[in-house]
Amino acid sequence: MRKYMLAALCCIMSLFILTGCKSSVPENTVFSVDDLSGKKIGVQLGTTGDTLVSDYEEDGSGTVVERYNKGNDAILALKQGKIDAVVIDVQPAQSFVKTNSELMILNEEFVTEDYAMCISKNKPELKASINEALNVIKANGTLDKIIDNYIGENAGKTPYISPDGVKRNGTLVMATNAYFKPYEYYDNGKIVGIDADMAQAVADYLGMNLKIEDMEFDSIITAVQSGKADFGAAGMTVTAERLKNIDFSDTYTTSKQVVIVRDNDAIKNSGNVVEKFKNDFLTDNRYQFVLTGLKNTVLIAFCAALMGIVIGFVVAVIRSTHDKTGTLKIGNFICNLYLTIIRGTPTMVQLLIIYYVIFGSVSINKILVAILAFGINSGAYVAEIFRSGIMSIDNGQFEAASSLGLSYKKTFIYVILPQAFKNVLPALANEFIVLLKETSISGYIGLTDLTRGGDIIRSITYDAMLPLLVVALVYLVMVVILSALVKKLERRLRSNER
Template sequence: MKKITKWLQQAFITITVLVVAGLGMTQVAHADDGLQKIKKAGVMKVAISPDYPPYEFQMNKNGTSTDVGMDVDIIKQIAKDLGVKLEIKNMDFSSVLVAVQTGKVDMAIGGINPTDERRQSVDFSKIYYNGGQSFLISKTNASKYKNASDLQGTKIGAQTGTLQYDLAQQKISGATVVGMDKTPNLIFALKTNKVAAVGVEKPVAQAYVANDKDLKMIDSGYKLDINQTGAAIAFAKGNPELVAAVNKSIDKIENHGWIKTYLKNAGKNMSENTVDTSMLRYWHYFYSGFLNTTLIAFVSVAFGIILGIILALMKMSKFKILSWPAISYIEIVRGTPMMVQILLVYFGLGALINIPALTAGIIAVSLNSGAYVAEIIRGGITSLDKGQKEAAKSLGLNQKDTMRFVILPQAFKNIWPALGNEFISVIKESSIVSIIGVTDLVYELNIVRADTYRGIAPIVVVMVIYFLMTFILTRGLNYLEGKMNHD
């Protein structure tokens, strides 16, 4: 057992070194060639998180989802100035800077504040906008919280990993800061009195107040360094030519006063989104999420079963050269969160091979499912009476045919309920792939919440869809189980 533990530690160290080395090589490869690479490819890839109006959000027009907002207009102008096409990569805000560092995109935009901590990992353009900092409060508490000083000792919500989170901790005495990944979640927490206020940038606060009559905005009162609190565009380290070219476009935008026009356009788009906030209008969002969730679940379980069979047979092998890798793989996968595995596949493996988000999500979920299926299959095989092997041997079947025609069919019959549970678990747990921008049900849920400013209705719709999916699947699996038992 000690040898196995030592081997596991060595394997983990090796994997970590390879990933870090890969990330390092990627960053070196991108140094000083960012602008040339973009022009050679004819495409500028930009990461955004389209749930942050008026900076970036999605507009529902004639059943078509389109990325809009001030930041989207800015990167369109930059792409035009560079003479290349624009390719937008949607993902969680927590992933946009990682995408830049690992070379998945050429730059990231989204109200990103160029703090000293972030400058250690990425480079920034000049500040293109500074809207200031504000708090959102419930109108019912307007008399209680007249200014930021009244928030001392209260619970304040802020998006995790943002400047607003740090400022609330540093500037509001005695406050408990509650971090969440999505602004719509924070607004919902505010409306249900989970927090007293939500710290956001002033343009975001204005957008919510304009579209939600239950909210009010108060000034933060912060005295801040404009060089760290304004919005800037992020790049991988060591791309001065690209930064200079983008700064030139920003100067052009400022000289023409286009930021005001971009904000005006964003306001019009937000108003159009909120003319009709019924969930029926957004049916195609949920339908698209349903298709991707179903695709991920079915493909991942199929590959997971294949991988599970291989791993189970390897683990049961008498040869340590086969059993040890299988044991190590199963323990590592079962001992780490799926979210970490998805990030590792997309950003770690993706640093060496450019993998689309959907493909990376399927690979990660398949690899995760394979480890659990392996233990289910192994349990099914070991539960069979040893006499089955002896009977097969007496009939002249070799070990391969015995496993194929005798052992595995009976094992699958015994483990069918467990495999069904794994399938259902994959449908629900695969929702974590939204973190890398896969447009599954949870991803579309957050987009609809950001577009409509409605907190509950989209959640209810997605819950119903998930329930119907699992309910129908459960009934189907139970039917097949009954047929197998009857046979």
């Protein structure tokens, strides 16, 4: 165990040393919108900027559009010189530039747009209620105060406070992507911003509670369509393409798309590793995001592994029994169908189908959804691991046990399975390690796992290096410890054979 921990520590030290290494970043060559042609442009996937910049890809100029799940990922790529510019909404752009002195916004705006809340086409009554509430908070100045609290000279001076005495009945669920400051972002572990306060004001007017679900931007419309959320608010622009699938409320504010580039004259001051670590993890107790994500990751992986072992064992027994005796034909057909579907489709697609389709109209705990998705997926691979272990046992042992008067069932339980388990133990451990790392896609249904915890910190601090390295380190330590425990178990099992 000490040997493995020492190896992990060496990796840790190497990673932290690398954080201090600087690489050369190319100078900025984009000084106006006209210069974007032929460049590498970063956008957030599914946004208005993505739609508009896509036209550049078709003009034959060699323009490359790099699409990122989060705006801050595009900003990090820009800082590192992987792309030449980022097209994004002006208010988030100002927040990015404020905390990244080596970046600047071009004076020339890209396009003007209006924001609205997306609502399912099947809920016209909800749309009417939200529009009524919007009109009221616009007329009485509440919406202006909310916006002024986050933008301009009076920022922080007019916080929205829910009125006393509101009788609440029911809950409004808002889908958002909390990486879009000042519209929605994390502050002290809570999602705040213009959209969050506006949604709270609407909920107060309607006499309802508000629940905010954080998810990937391109999942918001899907969540609203499937009923997982009542509406979406994430600095979303009304477009003809979106209107084919979703409805929108009245607009509540106007914004514009701008271009962010590197500032050739800016003085870069990245700070040392200690300062970055304090800012990333100790300020506002941001390490709590990692701890919460770690807890969910371990819980999901452990429960899914148990579920996978049970499913895999049953499937393996049915298939191996059919192979050896020719019985259980229907069961074998069902098992083969299960293996073909699960092993032939990506885990992320299965997770999204279970959450948005199978449980589309059902309110269900996201951790339970993740356990089901990963457990069912793991079961298909565990089944083949168990079956290979069972089939590796020589048929002579079945014949010998039968000559001693043992039934097929007793032979299977007392003779075959103990040997098969020892044979497949390394493969089972490897499957659990893969499962542990696969849980990193849980963020696609808005669940805070270990990886998403690091993403939240990155969205707050705009530092890619340390949050990613710490997340990688935690995974590494868990895998090293697990591998050491499995090897210890293997030695103990081998010692029993002597």
